[in-house]
Amino acid sequence: MATTTLDVGVLQRAAKDHLWLHFTRMAGFETQDVPIIVRGEGCYLEDANGKRYLDALAGLFSVNIGYSFGEEIGQAALEQMRELPFYTNWSYAHPRAIELAAEVASLAPGDLNRVFFCSGGSEAVESAWKLARQYYRARGSRTIESALAEPETRHDELRAALAGSQPRYKVIARHIAYHGTTLGALSINGIPALRTPFEPLVPEVRHVSNTNRYHRPPEETEEEFTRFLLDELEQAILALGPETVCMVHMEPVQNAGGAFTPPEGYWRGVRELCDRYDILLSADEVITGFGRLGYWFGSERYDIRPDLITSAKGLSSSYAAIGAVIATDRVMEPFLHDTSMFSHGITFGGHPVMCAIALKNIEIMKREGIIEHVRANEDAFRRTLAQLLDLPIVGDLRGTGYFYAIELVKDKDTRETFSDEECEKLLRGYLSNALYDAGLICRADDRGDPVIQISPPLVAGQAEFDEIAGILGDVLAEASMRMR
Numbered sequence: 001m002a003t004t005t006l007d008v009g010v011l012q013r014a015a016k017d018h019l020w021l022h023f024t025r026m027a028g029f030e031t032q033d034v035p036i037i038v039r040g041e042g043c044y045l046e047d048a049n050g051k052r053y054l055d056a057l058a059g060l061f062s063v064n065i066g067y068s069f070g071e072e073i074g075q076a077a078l079e080q081m082r083e084l085p086f087y088t089n090w091s092y093a094h095p096r097a098i099e100l101a102a103e104v105a106s107l108a109p110g111d112l113n114r115v116f117f118c119s120g121g122s123e124a125v126e127s128a129w130k131l132a133r134q135y136y137r138a139r140g141s142r143t144i145e146s147a148l149a150e151p152e153t154r155h156d157e158l159r160a161a162l163a164g165s166q167p168r169y170k171v172i173a174r175h176i177a178y179h180g181t182t183l184g185a186l187s188i189n190g191i192p193a194l195r196t197p198f199e200p201l202v203p204e205v206r207h208v209s210n211t212n213r214y215h216r217p218p219e220e221t222e223e224e225f226t227r228f229l230l231d232e233l234e235q236a237i238l239a240l241g242p243e244t245v246c247m248v249h250m251e252p253v254q255n256a257g258g259a260f261t262p263p264e265g266y267w268r269g270v271r272e273l274c275d276r277y278d279i280l281l282s283a284d285e286v287i288t289g290f291g292r293l294g295y296w297f298g299s300e301r302y303d304i305r306p307d308l309i310t311s312a313k314g315l316s317s318s319y320a321a322i323g324a325v326i327a328t329d330r331v332m333e334p335f336l337h338d339t340s341m342f343s344h345g346i347t348f349g350g351h352p353v354m355c356a357i358a359l360k361n362i363e364i365m366k367r368e369g370i371i372e373h374v375r376a377n378e379d380a381f382r383r384t385l386a387q388l389l390d391l392p393i394v395g396d397l398r399g400t401g402y403f404y405a406i407e408l409v410k411d412k413d414t415r416e417t418f419s420d421e422e423c424e425k426l427l428r429g430y431l432s433n434a435l436y437d438a439g440l441i442c443r444a445d446d447r448g449d450p451v452i453q454i455s456p457p458l459v460a461g462q463a464e465f466d467e468i469a470g471i472l473g474d475v476l477a478e479a480s481m482r483m484r
């Protein structure tokens with residue numbers, strides 16, 4: 001049934017009585033309406049009352065092609081429904097999963113040639129951790145099997161090495177980073193407020209500093225900052241015991257905390273440390289993949305050379321529930337012998353309709369020149385947002401491509417941030433509602449220091465940039481006054 005034929009009051013009642021919203025204080029709906037979005041076009045959404053919003057968050061950093069391709073993508077889904085509505089990737093293949101795997105492998109940098117499908121970002125992160133854990137066991141037993149076939153002289157030595165060998169299972173991630181909500185992915189998160197209600201979590205994750213430069217000593221050079229971060233990462237590896245760490249998992253540009261870009265030399269150094277201690281480097285590209293930074297993958301933008309990439313959101317521009325782990329030939333290698341297999345699977349992983357939608361999304365992205373569009377417009381986007389730096393409450397503008405955050409500060413000179421109580425008043429007491437009322441969807445977030453995250457569909461142009469900056473300017477000017 002088309003939503004327009006439904007009574008808005010009936011929808012409101014049913015939403016309040018039956019729907020459980022994610023990460024939402026449901027008590028608020030005793031006095032307020034549930035925001036109900038009924039339609040999308042380009043970068044715009046419309047709610048059940050007919051009010052329009054500019055979606056400067058692209059859904060959840062994810063509707064990369066915008067909202068206007070439902071007809072075309074729906075046709076691809078319909079054709080797939082007719083041909084084969086479902087079949088599994090457990091022991092079987094089907095054409096759309098094969099084609100999508102080949103397409104993703106061709107877009108991914110280097111020899112990231114192997115694609116394992118799942119249903120979203122959390123599952124991708126969960127799967128990457130499981131893969132990293134099993135990779136060392138699979139590789140270890142391969143090494144020992146082939147070595148045991150050697151002359152008997154080394155037999156006892158190898159058996160002893162096998163008996164004494166520890167499983168590698170630990171992960172290193174970064175403070176304030178968000179990586180999903182399933183227990184494994186949640187454990188990798190560096191946001192205490194999300195972790196605490198569910199502890200004890202999956203062992204064992206250590207968090208190191210993210211690349212937030214704004215709150216480092218102002219006299220520190222970029223080179224010194226990189227050195228500090230890499231030294232700290234190495235210390236964490238050594239403290240955990242390098243032989244027990246299976247994965248370093250980080251986003252090319254970290255979202256939570258506000259679009260932290262890496263300092264010069266950072267990724268080169270992280271890669272070197274992972275090589276030195278034989279640890280898999282996993283790039284969480286759930287947001288940065290598929291164009292957000294002006295490249296198919298952020299790993300290409302920063303020459304990260306990861307062993308694993310986790311992907312979801314932009315893979316289908318969120319027209320489908322699909323994610324993926326992309327692995328290098330080296331990671332795949334121990335799983336290609338004898339009885340070895342990755343002991344992991346999900347019913348909907350590689351769902352043919354989801355794959356057909358993702359394939360169509362990539363076709364549209366290529367045809368419409370989405371990556372080129374982001375590259376051609378990213379400077380103009382930054383310039384437009386930079387006007388907001390004139391406001392007393394705006395301390396920093398960070399990001400790249402179509403992925404930005406502005407940090408809100410109490411005192412611009414000292415970079416002093418707001419207290420928890422002030423954040424509550426500023427973000428939830430004023431900004432979130434004021435932006436929404438003014439017709440702009442973006443996220444006021446205080447998982448780290450308070451920021452506004454701006455991440456529009458990748459089809460946005462100067463008109464949308466101006467509207468974003470205009471509404472933000474008015475609302476933030478008012479916020480400055482209120483917080484004085």
Ligand SMILES: Cc1ncc(COP(=O)(O)O)c(C=O)c1O
Pocket residue numbers: 060120121122123125178179180181251255284285286287312313
């Ligand atoms: C970097 C990153 N990883 C993982 C996830 C989890 O993805 P999902 O919500 O699809 O499970 C997210 C979601 O926002 C994310 O931003």
